[in-house]
Amino acid sequence: MKSIAYFAVLFAFAGTAAPQMPSGFKVQTRYPVTGSEGWDYITVDSVARLIYVSHAVRVNVLNADTGAVVGTIEDTPGVHGIAIASSSKHGFTSNGKENKVSMFDTTDLSLIKKIEVGEGPDGIYYDAGTDRVFTNNHGSHNISAIDATKGDVVSTVEIGGNGEGAGIGKDGLIYVALEDKNEVCVFDPKTLEVKRHIPLDGITAPTGLAIDAKNNRIFVGGHNKVAQVIDGTTGKMIASFPTGLGTDAAAWDAKDGLAFISNGEGDISVIQEKSADEFVALDEVQTQQSAKTMAFDSKTGRIFLPAATVVMTPAADLSQKPKRRITEGTFAVLVVGKSQ
Numbered sequence: 001m002k003s004i005a006y007f008a009v010l011f012a013f014a015g016t017a018a019p020q021m022p023s024g025f026k027v028q029t030r031y032p033v034t035g036s037e038g039w040d041y042i043t044v045d046s047v048a049r050l051i052y053v054s055h056a057v058r059v060n061v062l063n064a065d066t067g068a069v070v071g072t073i074e075d076t077p078g079v080h081g082i083a084i085a086s087s088s089k090h091g092f093t094s095n096g097k098e099n100k101v102s103m104f105d106t107t108d109l110s111l112i113k114k115i116e117v118g119e120g121p122d123g124i125y126y127d128a129g130t131d132r133v134f135t136n137n138h139g140s141h142n143i144s145a146i147d148a149t150k151g152d153v154v155s156t157v158e159i160g161g162n163g164e165g166a167g168i169g170k171d172g173l174i175y176v177a178l179e180d181k182n183e184v185c186v187f188d189p190k191t192l193e194v195k196r197h198i199p200l201d202g203i204t205a206p207t208g209l210a211i212d213a214k215n216n217r218i219f220v221g222g223h224n225k226v227a228q229v230i231d232g233t234t235g236k237m238i239a240s241f242p243t244g245l246g247t248d249a250a251a252w253d254a255k256d257g258l259a260f261i262s263n264g265e266g267d268i269s270v271i272q273e274k275s276a277d278e279f280v281a282l283d284e285v286q287t288q289q290s291a292k293t294m295a296f297d298s299k300t301g302r303i304f305l306p307a308a309t310v311v312m313t314p315a316a317d318l319s320q321k322p323k324r325r326i327t328e329g330t331f332a333v334l335v336v337g338k339s340q
Contacts, residue, residue, distance in 0.1 A: 044295040049299075164178070186198065200222070207249070217229055268287060287307065300337070308326045
């Protein structure tokens with residue numbers, strides 16, 4: 001995923017979409033997290049009631065219902081994401097700066113071992129059907145497949161791009177947004193064969209991806225403030241909607257038929273599925289600038305988003321990126337839920 005600095009630079013150009021029907025969601029509370037380091041993905045274990053927050057060189061673990069600190073997973077240089085394999089009580093972090101994955105015990109958060117994967121592991125996710133964990137490796141433009149029980153690399157999926165958001169479709173195949181190719185790659189998690197590439201006409205730099213597996217509908221959001229609904233079988237676009245600036249993640253609520261797309265400018269776009277071929281936009285949920293990534297809790301219907309106050313200072317050399325500083329004491333996990 002893009003760094004916090006990238007989105008902070010763009011906030012000045014953010015626009016506001018016209019309000020639609022009320023979604024009923026709002027920020028209910030905040031769970032404070034110590035430290036002023038950067039962050040990326042957040043993961044919720046809906047069964048164990050834990051939140052895993054990536055935090056530069058460690059992962060903060062919180063109680064999902066109270067925000068109480070449960071512990072930390074240390075020594076995860078450049079951590080991007082966290083995947084949980086509940087059946088084996090194993091967790092995995094993608095450590096982008098060391099080209100490794102940390103495998104840990106979810107019962108006590110202790111390190112089991114580190115696993116060599118491709119270059120620049122970023123997004124990471126678990127497929128229960130094959131009991132495999134997959135890492136999107138940006139440096140080597142491929143995906144490493146790991147046996148979630150043994151912690152061994154099984155093989156590599158050659159996708160030819162930088163994978164971002166991913167989800168499992170009705171057909172059991174995994175769909176991955178390729179940020180640098182403006183397409184979705186579809187592969188078989190069992191055979192590790194790439195089945196096809198779905199070009200995205202009208203989306204630039206797709207990052208957020210979520211799936212309604214029942215109807216095989218793919219929700220994809222890109223950096224050009226556009227989200228689309230794609231037929232996972234035919235690859236055809238069914239609907240297109242405007243989103244906020246700095247889109248980075250997406251989630252699907254199967255119970256209420258809602259797709260969420262989090263935008264770094266400080267809101268969540270909400271798309272309601274009325275039927276497999278009818279979709280409408282609800283009004284956006286106001287969050288906070290920098291709240292670009294999120295995790296959806298299927299048990300409570302709440303959404304968790306890490307965010308902080310980010311101060312940008314222009315570099316002396318205008319050809320360089322601005323320097324960013326996260327204000328001490330402002331990092332927190334926003335808890336978004338239905339209004340009472």
